[in-house]
Amino acid sequence: MSGASTPAPGRLETVRRFVNTLDIDAGTDALTSPGQLVGWLSSADLLTGTTGGGRDDLVHAVAVREALRDVLAANHGGEPIPPTALTVLNDAAGRARLTATLTARDGWRSRPSAGGVDGALGGLLALVGDAMADGTWSRLKVCVNDTCRWAFYDESRARSGKWCSMQVCGNRAKQRAWRGRRAESTP
Ligand SMILES: [Zn+2]
Numbered sequence: 063m064s065g066a067s068t069p070a071p072g073r074l075e076t077v078r079r080f081v082n083t084l085d086i087d088a089g090t091d092a093l094t095s096p097g098q099l100v101g102w103l104s105s106a107d108l109l110t111g112t113t114g115g116g117r118d119d120l121v122h123a124v125a126v127r128e129a130l131r132d133v134l135a136a137n138h139g140g141e142p143i144p145p146t147a148l149t150v151l152n153d154a155a156g157r158a159r160l161t162a163t164l165t166a167r168d169g170w171r172s173r174p175s176a177g178g179v180d181g182a183l184g185g186l187l188a189l190v191g192d193a194m195a196d197g198t199w200s201r202l203k204v205c206v207n208d209t210c211r212w213a214f215y216d217e218s219r220a221r222s223g224k225w226c227s228m229q230v231c232g233n234r235a236k237q238r239a240w241r242g243r244r245a246e247s248t249p
Pocket residue numbers: 063205206207210211212225226227230231
């Protein structure tokens with residue numbers, strides 16, 4: 063699934079775009095080489111300079127991406143964040159040396175003091191922290207369709223959005239439910 067879902071406000075959109083570098087439905091991944099990773103992080107204004115970009119960095123970045131996807135899945139309702147995702151993200155925060163700084167207007171803000179890809183991934187996690195502080199984080203979710211899991215921003219008043227798009231995955235789910243009911247009612 064790509065394109066049709068609602069963008070997130072402000073810099074949170076960078077986090078959504080990062081998670082959506084893997085398009086499960088289409089079977090495409092924009093992060094399959096260290097060069098692609100460095101290019102993506104630079105274009106998102108997360109990476110400055112030319113440091114980093116080895117195989118290890120790519121493996122680490124993909125692990126962070128999938129851990130973030132798990133956290134977004136937990137945003138659908140009261141489930142806690144899975145322990146594996148917590149381990150990956152806390153490890154990434156440590157590698158980035160995230161440091162909390164008190165700011166004049168925005169309260170405590172975490173920023174990475176490490177450079178390279180570790181620091182850039184820390185910059186992403188800092189955006190997550192900012193969104194948690196301003197209340198927008200809980201609206202960022204992944205589609206509940208297991209073959210999609212596209213990240214989208216839930217603008218529904220009741221915060222009850224489940225699918226990346228009503229037209230695509232919402233309709234697929236409705237059709238499945240309809241076929242299921244029809245099968246049950248057929249003797
Ligand atoms: Zn979907």
